[in-house]
Amino acid sequence: MAHFQIKLFTQQKQFSVTDNTFSVPGSSTCTELNDLVNKLLSEDKDESTRSDFDFLVNDEFIRTSLVDHVETKGLSSESVIDVEYLQRKQAPELQHSFQQPDWISSIKTTEKFILTGSYDCAVTVWDRVTTKQLVCGIGHSEPVKSIELINYNADEKKQKISFVSTSQDQHAVIWTYNSSTNQLSSLFCCKGHSKSVECAASNEKKSIFATGSWDSTIKVWSSSVTPEEDTQEVINSSKKKFKSGKKSLTRTAKVTLPGHTEVVSALTWLNENEICSGSWDHTIRIWDIDTAVEKSHMRGMKSILSLDYSHLSRLVVTGNTDRHVRLWDPRSGEGAVVKCNLTSHIGWVTSVHWAPNDSHTLVSGSLDNCVKMWDTRSPKAPLYDLQAHTDKVMSVDWSLPDIVASGGADCKVFTFAVNTGAVDNVYG
């Protein structure tokens, strides 16, 4: 078996080793390399603590043997191969699970609470620690499709959060939850879409949010919790569609962005005035909110079900109606815009979410009952399979660095604790 000349280096300074060239057999896998690095580290520091590492060649994880990896990457076996290593991300641990009466269509985590929107038309607030249902609010007449935080530390005690939920009843509702009084109140009803509202996304400042609907439009709304000029009293007239007597105020859209030819299924903000939308018409469009025009669009081959943008890697990740998770570069205008396919799911990818603190990691949920954690440097195999659901996964969330939450058609919410060890903030 051929031997390779490798040079080990790392960007995690606490694990750095001498800058020597090693000759290793081609058949060696991560395990052997791990042993090598640990040995070197123990020599240097005279410590017996052992840590697991992952190894990268050409920015891709070694998952098979070194020789296979080098061959598939088309590298020369003659020259010295630079092998980067980093501490292996620890597997997320299943933390909590709690049952809801109906399918969970969307989930969001905050520092204290977990918010879910479900098919029984309700939005529910859960305590993140005790996993108790704090309050349940029914403000929709049809299943809730998505939920989005618009303000979660409005006051210093972080007792008040406000969020928006969208539903098949064509409305989005802005809610406020006060944890001190344990009161959930619906403040405004955003009316304007003519069909089921599928998704909502709030910008970084949490000043406005956008919703996408089956009527193939995107609407941008103000997310302030105080009444504004565009809000008005609901005339409780003969209109039957609004049965909930509690709601008193209606909000209308600031901007409407028509352009998609089919349902807008996913939205994400690129920056303060650019919004990125994915649709079943196979396109990803980037819109300028100030001018309300489409800036650019990227065309794929499959309908898009979910979409997320990472400010760290500056990439858009999409979940499609096939088994791939795709990475897109929104800045490249033409040509090969799909940068990478992450392939392991066997069903539609309903939900994707970037890690909030790592430019390489993301999580995806699929109709094959599986939640997968991915490193973009390992496109063929996920980092970890989070197998807990027994039915379709409808939504995953990784808003906070240390928790991944998922909800699905088995009416269960699962939370996974992510170890935010030494790896975090290395590349940030």
Place this chain on the structure above:
Amino acid sequence: MKKKRTLSELQTSILGDNEENLFTNKPIEEEESENEEENEKNVAEESESDYSGLGEDEDSDSDDSMLGEEDDSDGEEVEEKEEKSSEQTQHTEKDKETSDVVAKINEKLEKQTEDNDNDTSDEEDSRNTVGNIPMQWYEDFPHIGYDLDGKKIAKPIRNNDELDKFLDKMDNPEYWKTIHDKTTGRDHVLTEEELSLVNRVQRGSFYDAKYDPHEPYVDFFTNEKMLHPINNAPAHKRSFTPSMVEKRKVGKLVHAIKMGWLKVGKSKQDDEEQIKFYDLWADVNDDKKSHSELARQKMHIPAPKPALPGHEASYNPPPEYLPSQEEIDQWKEDDPEDRKFDFIPGKYDALRRVPQYPKFIQERFARCLDLYLCPRQRKMKFNVNPDDLIPDLPKPRDLRPFPTVQALCYRGHQAMVRTISVDTTGQWLASGSDDGIVRIWEVQTARCVRELKVDEKEAIKCISWCPNASVCLLAITVDAKIIILNPYIGDRLVAQATDSLLQSYEPNEEEEEQSGSKSEKSNSLIPPWKSVETGLEYQDGYRLVITHPKAVSKVTWHAKGDYFAATVPNNSNAQVFLHQLTKRRSQNPFSKCKGAVQSVLFHPNRPFFFVATQKYVRVYNLVKQQLSKKLLSNAKWISSISIHPGGDNLIVGSYDCRLSWFDMDLSSKPYRTMRYHKRAIRACCFHRKYPLFASAGDDGSIVVSHGMVYSDLMQNPLIVPVKVLKGHKVDRNLGVLDCCFHPHQPWIFSSAADNTIRLFS
């Protein structure tokens, strides 16, 4: 060069030896000097050539030899003159013959000198220049001519009387070889060489003694074919023009043949007249072979070869070939046809001990029979590359997108799902099952959003969304009823508008009266409409109920969503009803129905109506109220029909596993018949946007095909099967019961007898 020099030396010596060389002395000297000069030159050349190597040596030699020849000729002339001068002194007589000969030679010499004159050589200044004139003109002059310098050549002083001649003849021993030169007036004694020349001439031999007539032949042209032609001149123009001579000749021959003077076929007759030799060994009637005989000869098929004898046929076979006694007994018992050999192998110690073969005649006869009965037929082998038989179709991966894998499974029904329908937006899927339950599903998540128990017992036969996007209506057939349902789903405004549209209906009384008068005779046939306006049913969404005389099997909407047609099989003549939603009117368009109607269909954009009976699809023009076309499917029992969104192509699925594609512009027969299903086809459908169509059958599979219809009328549709979708279980010999495409996406829904609906994407 040495040779040359010796020759010139010889010449000078000859001349020097001559005593009477008085007159010619000077020129000879000159000649000598010139010769010397030349020789000097030659020496110089030689010395040069010595330095310049071997190759040039030969050339210089040849040059020299040419020079030498010239010298020779010059030398001869000098000798002539010399002899003439000697003639002066010696007067001798000779025989007449010789003198005659001499005279001849004289003439010749004269001619020669003349010839040589033309050549002109410098040393001939002593020559007489008077030319070819009668010399008697100079008889009275003391000179006989002029030399080259214009000086007079003096006559030699001599007496010419007969006595002198006689005396000379008597005294001079050289008289016989003395000749008179008229031009110089002198006598010339022939030298030995000249005499030998004379002799040669007399013998008829060659003039030049040195000439060798038998020199070795120098082959100037080789017999080998050379690369380049000797003469590269192009062929003359004449060679291209037809020869006039030949033309004349041919013309004469033609004329002779025309006139009958020349007979062309004469030679054959001559042959016949020849004696006949008989071929003793030839077959009788050899030349008169029948046509079949000739054909047989031409198509010669060799007789089958008899099998070669094996070891067992040997007179002394190895012992394992010798049969045991049991085998011999067995052989004798067996029928001759069953025997392995037609003889018993035996062992003999010598060939001469072998007895005569007893069955020789039988064997020969059998062989003759073999030959006689052997098939006299030539097998025409047909070499076909199997790949050539496969039509050249594009590869399925180039025809994407099309559904490939199962994406979702819609579970919930407790009985077989007989019918499904997707609404125009593609968000909702309606399905009806055999336990009388209608469910509406969210396509994206397989979530059942509505469940409606329509009937306790009867199965939902057909369900269909209204294709008009501005209304939200679902037509359900259960037993004899068609229920128009507003499921209140999707756009609320649309649902409300639908309700208000239905409520706004006001029965037109005039029409009522008219129809009332008509309905007296056909009252029983026209199904009544019933509007549901309150109660539990209204809350469930029921809006209209139309009750037919018998069970309705299918309902289909017109593209605009106002008309819908119902199929009522087994209802004698009223098998098809057309209903109009806005006017709540029904009609039976056909007074008489041929065959059992299986399915009906509206043309997507023209006023045509398709009625599929068991074997035929009839196309009616609704405006002209007449039959416009009759499509002959080769099927025995049509199960379903579907029309291409363009309206010119139709697919017909049948219970005998066939799916026929009709191009209605092309023919009334199927353009293509596909048999991809192993069992009956239950449903077929076209995609509205993508060039796809699918058929589903009882074998539990859905065959998705690419069916591209070109706008160019000259180009036939391209049909490529792209995918077989499997996933449904076959239950009670029933597989997939219905299939339909998503309106916008390349997805297909299928419902099956295993109580599930599946989405393939």
